Amino acid sequence: MTSSAVRSPAHRAAGAPGHRTLLTSAGLVVLLAVFAIFPLVYSNPLATTYGFDALIFIAAASAWNIFSGYSGYLSLGHAVFFGSGMYTVAIGAQDWHLTGDAVFALLPLAAVVAAAVAVPVGLVALRVRRHTFVVITIAIFFIFQLMAFNFSFTGGTSGIDAPILNWAPGTYNDPFYYLAMVIAAVTLALSWLIRRSRFGLHLRAIRDDEDRARSLGVHPMRVKLGALVVSALITGLVGGLWYYFIGAVHPQSAFDPLFDLQLALMGFFGGLGTVFGPALGALILEPVQQWLTVQFTNDYLSEILLGAVFLLVILFLPRGVIPTLGERITAWRSRARDRSVSETTADGGAAPEAAPPDLTAPGTSAGAPASRTAGRREGTPS
């Protein structure tokens, strides 16, 4: 086929996104630097606790998004993986009599156990879709909470205390903070890589139309289960780290329905299925929630306020901050471009169909390579 017509649109398309990638990467480097310096500037343990919390939720919300955001299967049962990670480390440290720093060696095990738990959970829950799926994940969540309450190896209601770490109180939070920072950064990188990969494309095709995807050779079960396992792996890892930081595990804190709501809220707030939306949601909402908890010592009040935030987000930002902002910018840009195009070319209405924004490059005079485009201009006046 005509190579010139193939080459030039690709060239044109390469310009803008390349520019955007550069900007995004620069922004991320700055953000990472800010996070890295934060404990040095605000060494107050309260500040680093806030920071740690935010990082944990950046990782957890992004992990949740890798499954729920990309596939469209909304899980309200991710606490199952978080709790599995917590209990794995707790039970491992207890049974193998690990103390001090040695306990950190159990973190990979927490990830592996959570991932292993995701396999049967996924094989059951992923047979159904939409609302039924959400309900099943909630049911599975309660089964796990019940098990934690009733089994003896979980310590029942009294839970399991973590071994004491003999770290200096002034910098006690720092290792936690930096570990969480690394996990959050790796999770975001992974999320970005997955989204643009064939795996991620298949996930998003499933989100849009699962049955149609099958007719193009997508294996839905494999893809969905794969995403759930990756998501659970990170969530379990984060749970293991959380356990140490909190210093104990109980059924209510390991399998906490609020955790699931938070992940979903952060995802919806920032933008479901975008790479950075859930992280943005976590970065904004987690400190807000912490602050509310501190302000209103009454537990219920902060939860009611969290619910209200959820409602506001669904009502006013149904698609989340990042997609909404992106739309505004695209609309603004195309308006600016339309102005400049109508100034340069005499026959303004070159595109007969409602041309979607974002693709026809501003410099149409330089392009116009496709003979068909030229032909159309001569042939049809509209």
Added chain:
Amino acid sequence: MTAELRTEGISKAFGGVHALDDCSLTVAEGSITGLIGPNGSGKTTLFNIMTGYERPDSGAVYLAGQNITGASAQKVFGLGMGRTFQLTRIFPRLTLLENMLVAAKPSRERGGLLARAGGTVDRRRARELLEFTGIDQYANALAGTLSYGQRKLLELATVLAADPAIVLLDEPAGGVNPSLIQTIAARIRDLNARGTTFLIVEHNMEFVMGLCHQVTVLDYGTVVAAGPPEIISTDPRVLDAYLGAALDDEPSPDGADA
């Protein structure tokens, strides 16, 4: 003449409705075969059975001689049979280019599982097909922003991306404006000339009679006639079962080009 696709005595009932009743048909390799029949005669159900979306109560489906009865939709696609849907289906929140890459095989370029979707070859082919169907100027737009007719073209293009041996089209001209119908017919002819076999369900008789080498007529889930369009359009049983007033004037063999 070898059979690319063949069904043998397919029956399928939904509750009390016999959608298909001992339905046997053959699609010759390299042909454009039409499948016509009144509403509810079982055309879409037959498509669903042939492409792994539905299991027949009895009977068998053969693709290039291989029995594929009951194989999953994704397996059938892997064996070289693609399809479109009566109610056009695209991925609205993916860009056109991403829509095109869904069917691409795993890329053998470096990066493994996390490599970017679609290698250089796949992307070039995707571009070419978008250009072939005349929607390449929207390559980076979300598919949900396309008009109905453009969606039909995109759906066809995505199916072609994996270079299937046979393509099943369910009403490719339904609800599409006349000039676009001609574009679609011309593209089908081009592809057929390059060796792709087609089975097409369509109510637009001019389109079917102008495009197809063979036409099979379905009525109440059973094949009542099969043959070249000239014969079918004058077959009294067919006129009786279905065509009736629709074919008052003689169809010209290349009616779709007119």
